[in-house]
Amino acid sequence: MTIAAGIGYALLALGPSLSLFVSVISKKPFLVLTVLSSTLLWLTSLIVLSGIWRAFLPLKSSTWWPYSILIFTSVAFQEGLRVLFWKVYKRLEDTLDAFADRVSKPRLYLTDKMQIALAGGLGHGVAHAVFFCISLLTPAFGPGTFFVDRCSKIPFFLLSALIALAFVTIHTFSMVIAFNGYAERNKVDQLFVPIVHLVAGMVTLVNFASGGCIIGIPLLYFIAILTLLHCGKMVWRRLTENRGRQGSM
Amino acid sequence: MESSILESIGVEIIGVMSPVSICMLLVVLLVYALSPSNPFSAAASAPPIRTAANLVYLESPSDSASQKLEGALLNALVFVVLIAIVTFLLVLLYYYNFTNFLKNYMRFSAFFVLGTMGGSIFLSIIQHFSIPIDSITCFLLLFNFTVVGVLSVFSGGIPIFLRQAYMVCLGIIVAAWFTKLPEWTTWVLLVALAVYDLVAVLAPGGPLKLLVELASSRDEELPALVYEARPTVPRNTQRRGSGLELLVAGVSDSGSVELQAVTRDNVNRNENESRGNSEYSAVEFGSFGSEGHESNRDEGERLLSEENARDRQSLSSDSLGYSTVIVQSDRATQFSSGASEIINEEMSPLVEMTGLGNEREQLRRDGSEMFSKGIKLGLGDFVFYSVLVGRAAMYDLMTVYACYLAIISGLGCTLILLSVCHRALPALPISITLGVVFYFLTRLLMEPFVVGTATNLVMF
Numbered sequence: 117m118t119i120a121a122g123i124g125y126a127l128l129a130l131g132p133s134l135s136l137f138v139s140v141i142s143k144k145p146f147l148v149l150t151v152l153s154s155t156l157l158w159l160t161s162l163i164v165l166s167g168i169w170r171a172f173l174p175l176k177s178s179t180w181w182p183y184s185i186l187i188f189t190s191v192a193f194q195e196g197l198r199v200l201f202w203k204v205y206k207r208l209e210d211t212l213d214a215f216a217d218r219v220s221k222p223r224l225y226l227t228d229k230m231q232i233a234l235a236g237g238l239g240h241g242v243a244h245a246v247f248f249c250i251s252l253l254t255p256a257f258g259p260g261t262f263f264v265d266r267c268s269k270i271p272f273f274l275l276s277a278l279i280a281l282a283f284v285t286i287h288t289f290s291m292v293i294a295f296n297g298y299a300e301r302n303k304v305d306q307l308f309v310p311i312v313h314l315v316a317g318m319v320t321l322v323n324f325a326s327g328g329c330i331i332g333i334p335l336l337y338f339i340a341i342l343t344l345l346h347c348g349k350m351v352w353r354r355l356t357e358n359r360g361r362q363g364s365m
Numbered sequence: 366m367e368s369s370i371l372e373s374i375g376v377e378i379i380g381v382m383s384p385v386s387i388c389m390l391l392v393v394l395l396v397y398a399l400s401p402s403n404p405f406s407a408a409a410s411a412p413p414i415r416t417a418a419n420l421v422y423l424e425s426p427s428d429s430a431s432q433k434l435e436g437a438l439l440n441a442l443v444f445v446v447l448i449a450i451v452t453f454l455l456v457l458l459y460y461y462n463f464t465n466f467l468k469n470y471m472r473f474s475a476f477f478v479l480g481t482m483g484g485s486i487f488l489s490i491i492q493h494f495s496i497p498i499d500s501i502t503c504f505l506l507l508f509n510f511t512v513v514g515v516l517s518v519f520s521g522g523i524p525i526f527l528r529q530a531y532m533v534c535l536g537i538i539v540a541a542w543f544t545k546l547p548e549w550t551t552w553v554l555l556v557a558l559a560v561y562d563l564v565a566v567l568a569p570g571g572p573l574k575l576l577v578e579l580a581s582s583r584d585e586e587l588p589a590l591v592y593e594a595r596p597t598v599p600r601n602t603q604r605r606g607s608g609l610e611l612l613v614a615g616v617s618d619s620g621s622v623e624l625q626a627v628t629r630d631n632v633n634r635n636e637n638e639s640r641g642n643s644e645y646s647a648v649e650f651g652s653f654g655s656e657g658h659e660s661n662r663d664e665g666e667r668l669l670s671e672e673n674a675r676d677r678q679s680l681s682s683d684s685l686g687y688s689t690v691i692v693q694s695d696r697a698t699q700f701s702s703g704a705s706e707i708i709n710e711e712m713s714p715l716v717e718m719t720g721l722g723n724e725r726e727q728l729r730r731d732g733s734e735m736f737s738k739g740i741k742l743g744l745g746d747f748v749f750y751s752v753l754v755g756r757a758a759m760y761d762l763m764t765v766y767a768c769y770l771a772i773i774s775g776l777g778c779t780l781i782l783l784s785v786c787h788r789a790l791p792a793l794p795i796s797i798t799l800g801v802v803f804y805f806l807t808r809l810l811m812e813p814f815v816v817g818t819a820t821n822l823v824m825f
Contacts, residue, residue, distance in 0.1 A: 145375035149777070152382075156770045163767075163806050166814030173813050183823050190825045216370045228369050247811075248819050251763035264822065272820070279824055317825035329822065 122257035125273045129249045129280040133242050133288065140231060147235040154201070154239025155246075161197050162247060165190050180324040187317040195310040198291070201236060202298050226358050229299075230292060230351060237291025241284035249280035267329040278333055279320065285340040286316050289347035296350055305350070312343055378780050380594035381740050382773055384529060385750060388536045389772070392751040393758045393765055395541050399489055400759065423547075437549040441557035448561065452572040455589075459579055468519050471590060475518045475535060479511040483538045518590065525593070532592045536747030543748065544755035551756050552801065558749055559797035566791040577789040590744040740780065746792040750776075753800045763815065764807045771803035772796045 127134075141147045169186060176182070209232075213223045224232075255262065256273040264272050290309045297305025316339045322332035428436070458467055484507050491498060514531045517523045546554070565571040580587045750772050757764040775796030783790050818824065 144371045145379040146371045148379055149375050152770070152773060152777070156774050159767060159770055159803075162815070163803075163811050166811045167806075169814055170810050174817050183818070183821065186818070187823065187825045194825075212370065212374075215374075219370070221370045221373075224371070225369055228371050231371070244824070246766050247763060247815055248824050251761065251766060252816070252819055254762050264820065267822070275822060276819060276824075279822065283824060313825070317823075320823050320825070323822035332822075 118259065119257050121261070121273075122253055125253055125256055125277040126250055128274075129245045129277040129284065130242065132281065133238055133245070133284050136234075136238060136288070141235055141238065144231070147231060150232055150235035151239040151242070154236040155243040156239075157197060157201060158194075158240045158243035159247070161194055162243075165193060180321055183324075184318065184321060187321070188314070191310065191314045191317050195313060198294055198309070202295060205232065205236070205295070226354060229295070230354075233292045233295035234288065236295070237288040240291060241287035244287055245280040245284050248283075249276045252276065266323065266326050269327075270329065275329060275333070279336060282333070282336040282340040283316065286312060286343050289343050293343070293347050293350060296354065308346065312339060315339060377594060377740050378777060381592075381742055381780065382776060384533050384592060384594075385742070385747060385776060386769075386773065388533050388540070388747050389751050389754045389769060391533075391537050392540045392544070392755045395486070395537065396544055396755045396758045399486075399493060399541075433549040434553075437547075437553040440550045441553040444554060445557050445561045448558075449565070449572065452565065452576075456572050456575050456579070459576060464585070472515050472518055475531075475590070476511055476515045478535055478538055479514045479531075480507065482542055483507070483511070483534070486538060486541055529592060529594075532590065532744060533747065535590065536592075536744055536751060539744075540748045540751035540755060543752040544759070548756070548759075551752065555749060555753055555797050556801060559791075559793045562745075562791040562793040566789060573791075574789070587741075592742045592744060592747065594740045594742070740783070742792060746796075749793060750796060750800075753797065753804075757800075757804055760808060761812065763812060764804050767803045767807040767811070768800045771799035775799040 137151070141151055168189075172182070209224060209229070216223050253273060261271045261273060263270075264275070267275060290312055293305050294309040296302070297309070316336060319332055319335045319339065322328040322335065325331075423436075455467065487503075487507065490496070491503070513527070514534065517528045517531045543551070562573075565573040566577075567574065576587065576589075753772065754765055754768050757768040775798070776792065778795050779790055779792050
C-alpha cells in the first residue's frame with residue numbers, strides 16, 4: 117500500500133466531515149472558531165482521561181472487562197463536558213444576541229443555532245477521527261499494511277477508518293440532538309445522546325471476539341444511522357414548526 | 366433573509382489564523398517529505414548545520430541528558446542575547462531615522478532568504494522527487510521568484526495577496542531551516558524565545574515595545590517583516606485601478622487625496638463622529654471601517670498603496686548592496702524583531718463574544734468608532750509556531766495535531782487579549798507554552814492510551 121491507500125483511508129474517515137466543513141462551516145468564520153474550540157475541548161478531555169488511565173496502562177489485551185470500565189468512564193466524562201459546553205454556549209448565545217441588537221442585525225435564527233451545534237459536534241467528531249484514526253495512519257502511507265489478529269481479513273487501517281467514520285457521524289449529529297434537547301428541555305433527547313454514545317462505545321467491545329468486527333461494525337453503523345435519522349427527524353420538526361409560527365405571525 | 370451576524374464575527378481572527386495554519390501545514394509537509402526515511406542513511410548522518418542557534422554546543426545523540434540540557438540552555442542563551450543585541454541595534458537605527466537603510470536591509474535579507482535558503486530547499490525538493498528540470502530554467506524561475514518577493518516586501522502597487530503569500534513563504538523557508546536544529550536545542554530555544562518575546566514587548570524599555578511606540582508615534586509602518594491581515598479582495602474592482610495610476614496619484618498630490626478621503630470617511634459614517642474623529646483622521650488615514658463599508662475599505666487600501674508608492678518613489682534609487690556579517694543570526698533576529706507586533710485598534714466583536722468588556726463596548730458604541738487597522742502578526746511568530754509544529758512532526762502525527770490545536774488556541778487567546786488591552790502584545794508566549802505543554806502531554810500520556818485502545822479497536 118502506498119500514498120494512495122493512505123489518502124484513501126484518511127478520506128474514508130474524514131471525507132463526509134470535510135464536505136460538511138467546506139459546504140457549511142467554512143463560509144462563516146464564527147463556526148470555524150466553534151469547530152476549533154470544540155476540537156480543543158475534546159483533545160483536552162482525551163488528555164485528562166489518558167492522564168487518569170496512564171497508571172493502569174498497558175491493559176492486558178486478552179481480557180475485555182477493563183476496557184468496558186475505560187469506555188464507561190470516558191463516555192461519562194465526555195458527556196459531562198458536553199453539558200459544560202452547552203452552558204458556555206448558552207452564555208455565548210446571549211452575548212451574541214445582545215451584540216446583534218447593538219449593531220441592529222437580526223438575532224440568531226433557528227438555523228444559526230443549529231449550525232453552531234453542528235459545528236460543535238463536528239469538532240468533537242473530527243477530533244475523534246484525527247486522534248484515533250488519522251494519527252495512526254502514518255505507516256499506511258508506506259509499503260505494507262497491518263492486520264490485527266482478531267480481525268485478520270480486513271486491514272487494521274481500513275477498520276479504524278470505518279469505525280472512525282461511524283463515530284464522526286454519531287458525534288456530529290448527537291451534538292445537534294443534545295443542544296436541541298437542552299433548549300427544549302426534552303428529557304428523551306437529553307438521555308438519548310449519552311446512551312447512544314455509551315452503546316456505540318460498548319459495541320466496539322465486540323471486536324474483542326475473534327472475527328467480531330464482522331458483527332461489530334454493522335452494529336455500529338446501525339447506531340450511527342439511527343442517530344442520523346433521529347437528528348434529521350428532529351431538525352425537520354423544528355423547522356416546520358418554526359415556519360408555521362413565522363407564517364402565523 | 367438578512368445575513369446573520371455569524372458571518373461577520375471573527376473575520377479578523379480567521380484572517381490571521383488561516384495563513385498561520387497554511388504556514389504550519391506546509392512546513393509539516395516539507396518536514397515529512399524531506400526527512401530521510403531511513404535514519405541510518407547517509408543524509409541522516411551528515412554533520413548538523415552550524416548556525417547562530419547552536420554556536421556553543423553541537424548536540425550529538427550519544428551525550429547524556431544533562432549534557433544536552435546544559436548545552437541547549439547555553440545555545441538558547443547565546444541566541445537570545447544575539448537577538449536582543451540586534452533588535453536594540455534596529456531600534457537605535459530606527460530612532461535616528463535610518464528608515465531607508467532598514468527597509469533596504471529588510472529587502473536584502475528577503476532576497477537572501479528567498480534566494481539561497483529557499484533555493485536550497487527547492488533543490489532538495491527537486492532531488493527528492495526527481496523532478497526533471499534543467500539548471501538554467503531552475504535558476505531563472507528562482508531568480509524571478511526572488512525578485513518579485515523582494516519587490517513585494519515593502520513596495521506599493523503590488524496586490525496585498527501577493528505580499529501575504531510571500532510573507533508566508535518566508536516563514537516557511539526559515540522555519541524549515543530551523544527544524545534542522547537538534548531536538549533539545551529546539552525546545553529550549555522555543556521556550557527562551559517565548560520568554561524573550563514577553564519581556565521585549567511588555568517590559569518597559571523592551572526593544573520591541575520601543576520599536577512599536579516609535580513607529581506609532583511617527584505614524585509609520587514598522588520597519589520589519591510583518592504579516593498584515595488586511596482584506597485581500599477589494600469588492601469594487603473599478604476602484605482598484607492600475608499601479609501606474611496609483612503611483613502618479615501618490616506622487617502628484619497625495620496630501621489632498623488623503624484629506625479628501627478622510628472627509629469622505631466621515632461623511633460615510635455621518636452622525637456625530639466627524640469631530641470626535643479628528644485625531645484619528647490625522648493619524649489613521651490607512652484605516653478602514655471594520656463593518657461592511659466596502660467603499661471605505663477600498664479607500665483605505667488605495668491610500669495605503671499610495672503611501673507605499675510614495676515610499677517607493679523616494680527609495681527607488683537605493684541599491685541593495687549592504688553586506689551582513691553574521692548573516693544567520695541577523696536574519697533570525699530581524700524576523701523575530703517583527704515578532705508579535707500586533708497592532709490593532711479594532712473595536713471587536715470579540716469583546717462581545719467573550720462578554721468581557723461590556724462597559725467598554727457601551728462607551729464605544731456611543732462614539733461608534735468602527736475603525737480597524739487590521740491585525741498584524743510578526744513573521745517571527747509564523748516561523749516559531751511552524752518550528753514547533755515541524756519539530757512535533759518528527760515524532761508523530763498525533764503530536765502535530767495536538768500542537769497545532771494548542772498553538773491556534775493560544776493565538777486565539779492572544780487575539781482576545783488584544784481586543785481587551787488595545788496595545789501591542791507578544792504572540793509567542795501563550796501559544797508556545799501551550800504548544801510545548803501539549804506536546805509533552807501528548808507524547809507521554811496520550812499516546813500510550815490512544816495506541817493501546819485503538820489497536821484493540823476499542824473507541825468511544
